[in-house]
Amino acid sequence: MWAQRELRLEERSRGFHLVTGEVVEALPELGRLAVGLLHVFVRHTSASLTVNENASAAVLNDFGSWFDAAVPEDAPFWTHRSEGPDDMPAHVKSSLLGSAVSLPVANGRLALGAWQGVYLCEHRDAGGPRTLVLTAWGEELGG
């Protein structure tokens, strides 16, 4: 069984945001998979996806602090500046975290750990809405 759908996420502020609920609701076919995978892909080069702690707003905030410090806007070596000071750091942050996450599915549900969720990582100051491509496949339950 295969299911694939685009999901449009409304614009988020720069930073890290939990989107697990939106992703799961957009693909109800997950509930029919006995065993399978969910692949989540962001179709942009200045936003990314990761899996991390789903409980604390402080964790989301601290992610932003570390990435802003590690990939600073005022680094002397940036030459790609035409799209604003947040653009080139956004590209690097995007590749450090990656454009996709893949998650195991078991018995109709994501087989995540209790504390895991999916983050949309918005690296631009005004990134606008973001489009994800959700793809799930596997063996169907029952029948």
Place this chain on the structure above:
Amino acid sequence: MWAQRELRLEERSRGFHLVTGEVVEALPELGRLAVGLLHVFVRHTSASLTVNENASAAVLNDFGSWFDAAVPEDAPFWTHRSEGPDDMPAHVKSSLLGSAVSLPVANGRLALGAWQGVYLCEHRDAGGPRTLVLTAWGEELGG
């Protein structure tokens, strides 16, 4: 063909550890795949997985040195401190490396390069045992 299984890894010390052998032994169904994929997922937010050099203990050690320097415990911007000084850096390191690796399978074996192995990256001082979800799928050999 699909196979999925949880693998419990005994507690490792903080650092980087080769686990290729344990992963392959836990999923003997790999031997039946003519062509396919193996997905390895860690169900925790302070440990991660990566593929890297499988021969030198110095490489494993130097990974630890770089990550400890790049994501320091005493960074002034951490606000999530309730679970200890190693906790928030562990979350960031986990996302930099990622919670999953996916590996091609060919003729019943992982199609890794000669020098590649799978690392469990333990970012906590006392992370305890870690659970992986192994999922393999593909076309069966023979028949």
Place this chain on the structure above:
Amino acid sequence: MWAQRELRLEERSRGFHLVTGEVVEALPELGRLAVGLLHVFVRHTSASLTVNENASAAVLNDFGSWFDAAVPEDAPFWTHRSEGPDDMPAHVKSSLLGSAVSLPVANGRLALGAWQGVYLCEHRDAGGPRTLVLTAWGEELGG
């Protein structure tokens, strides 16, 4: 439907290089997939793959600058020095970016965003040719 093939990339200079065209041309079976995935894996531990901006040479160049600054060859903590000063940083860069990318396929084409491409990230001064393993699978178009 499954298709798997090795692709040998000629030696690139140290830095970041777009290889989307080579990858797609090497696996014409992509054109037969109504919905599926393409998995691209690099069989080396000092080169990596990522998805990022496909238009600007300055972006490719700035990636190199950031990674060289973030993972310096002269860091005092490296102990694995036997293969040259660029070797251990290459291993770390490789894991920061990852050894694989997975891309959704829809209607016979990669479902990338308009500005996305696949980078080969060459972290050695003289890395030589690099081998990729391309694996595609999914539901076939038509009949």
